[in-house]
Amino acid sequence: xxxxxxxxxxxxxxxxxxxxxxxxxxxxxGVSGILGSVVVGAWGxxxxxxxxxxxxxxxPLVYGLLGMPAPxxxxxxxxFVLLLAGVLVGFGTRLGxxxxxxxxxxxxxxxxxxxxxxxxxxxxxxxxTVYIMRHGVV
Amino acid sequence: xxxxxxxxxxxxxxGLMFGLGLMISGMTDPSRVLAFxxxxxxxxxxxxxxMASAIAVALPAYSYYKRRGMLFGGNTLPLPExxxxxxPLLIGSAIFGIGWGLSGICPGPAVVLVGSGNLQxxxxxxxxxxxxxxxxxxxxxxxxxxxVPEDV
Numbered sequence: 001x002x003x004x005x006x007x008x009x010x011x012x013x014x015x016x017x018x019x020x021x022x023x024x025x026x027x028x029x030g031v032s033g034i035l036g037s038v039v040v041g042a043w044g045x046x047x048x049x050x051x052x053x054x055x056x057x058x059x060p061l062v063y064g065l066l067g068m069p070a071p072x073x074x075x076x077x078x079x080f081v082l083l084l085a086g087v088l089v090g091f092g093t094r095l096g097x098x099x100x101x102x103x104x105x106x107x108x109x110x111x112x113x114x115x116x117x118x119x120x121x122x123x124x125x126x127x128x129t130v131y132i133m134r135h136g137v138v
Numbered sequence: 139x140x141x142x143x144x145x146x147x148x149x150x151x152x153g154l155m156f157g158l159g160l161m162i163s164g165m166t167d168p169s170r171v172l173a174f175x176x177x178x179x180x181x182x183x184x185x186x187x188x189m190a191s192a193i194a195v196a197l198p199a200y201s202y203y204k205r206r207g208m209l210f211g212g213n214t215l216p217l218p219e220x221x222x223x224x225x226p227l228l229i230g231s232a233i234f235g236i237g238w239g240l241s242g243i244c245p246g247p248a249v250v251l252v253g254s255g256n257l258q259x260x261x262x263x264x265x266x267x268x269x270x271x272x273x274x275x276x277x278x279x280x281x282x283x284x285x286v287p288e289d290v
Contacts, residue, residue: 003164003184004184004187006162006163006164007163007164007184007185007187007188007191008187008188008191009159009162009163009191010158010159010160010161010162010163010164010165010188010191011159011163011187011188011189011190011191011192011194011195012159012191012192012194012195013155013156013158013159013162013163014155014156014159014160014163014188014191014192014195015159015191015192015193015194015195015196015199016155016159016195016196017152017153017155017156017159018156018192018195018196018199019195019196019198019199019200020152020155021149021152022196022199022200022203023199023202023203023209023210024144024148024209024210025144025149025209026203026209026217028217029152029156031156031244031245031246031249032245035245035249035266035267035270036270036273039267039270039271040270040271040274047146048144048146048149049149051146051147051148051149051150051153052149052150052152052153052156053153053249054150054153055149055150055151055152055153055154055155055156055157056153056154056156056157056246056249056250056253057157057249057250057252057253058150058153058154058157058253059154059156059157059158059160059161059250059253060157060161060250060253060254060255061253062154062158063158063161068161068162070254071161071164071166071167073166073167073168073251073254073256073258073259074168074169075168075169075241075242075258077240077241079258079261081240081241082240082241082258082261082262082265083261083262083264083265084237084240084265085236085237085238085240085241085243085262085265086237086241086243086248086261086262086263086264086265086266086267086268086269087237087265087266087268087269087272088233088234088236088237088240088269089234089237089238089241089243089244089245089248089262089265089266089269090245090265090266090267090268090269090270090271090272090273091230091233091269091270091272091273091276092230092231092232092233092234092235092236092237092269093230093234093244093245094230094269094270094273094274095226095229095230095233095273095276096226096227096228096229096230096231096232096233096234097226097227097230098231099234099244099245099246100165100189100238100244100245100246101156101244101245101246103231104189105189105192105193105196106196106200108193108197109193109196109197109199109200110200110217111197111200112221113221113223114221114222114223114227117223117227117228117231118227118228118230118231119231121228121231121232121235122231122232122234122235122238123175123235124235125231125232125233125234125235125236125238125239126175126235126236126238126239127175127176127177127239128235128239129175129235129236129238129239129240130172130175130176130177130179130239131176131177131178133239133240134176134178134179135178135179
């Protein structure tokens with residue numbers, strides 16, 4: 001399977017998951033919101049979020065069982081920067097109420113300007129950060 | 139009450155599909171995500187195709203849902219109605235973008251990487267959870283907001 005097909009099929013599965021969640025439960029497939037609610041102790045009727053997260057966690061196992069090779073992971077940054085990046089992602093997605101899935105996929109699919117603006121900003125900030133890290137400041 | 143109510147297990151299946159989609163599409167490979175964000179370098183536009191494909195499937199579902207006005211189960215749940223572009227939205231998204239640009243990891247892939255037992259994914263996720271907790275304190279102490287209950 002070439003990279004284009006992978007992008008289309010993988011993206012299609014993400015979209016299908018978001019579509020099923022919406023049509024059968026009215027919920028938004030936004031991982032930062034789902035994780036955030038679980039972390040701050042939203043249980044009980046909100047147990048669906050825990051199931052969704054278990055499904056995400058199980059993906060590598062199922063991926064392997066389907067006989068597909070584990071995707072490559074190589075990261076060049078040190079663990080301290082990695083931890084800091086995690087803090088920024090956790091804090092920023094909660095303050096901005098959404099991440100790549102909630103704003104980028106679901107929000108844009110919902111034709112929300114707010115989500116489109118959020119997506120352009122986090123992509124722009126991401127591109128700028130990579131630019132500074134890789135190509136130096138101007 | 140409608141004819142179909144999604145049993146809890148189904149949410150696991152939906153989450154699993156989401157995770158497999160992230161893995162197949164390359165979103166769980168930080169180096170590929172960074173290559174997408176590196177517009178001035180050897181730019182890899184494939185992740186734009188991932189997002190476009192996801193939207194191509196999800197957008198008709200959202201349109202259909204809004205036209206129909208209810209779920210397949212017959213219940214109604216309103217979609218988020220906040221449409222205003224606020225300062226927290228802009229600042230939060232910028233902060234998220236910086237973290238994403240540093241690491242190449244966003245929340246969905248982070249959880250999948252934890253599932254694969256990847257140490258770096260675990261370190262990132264520990265930070266991410268700390269950031270989520272920090273946000274709760276920030277809302278309460280700095281902004282003086284009461285925690286807003288999420289939807290059911």
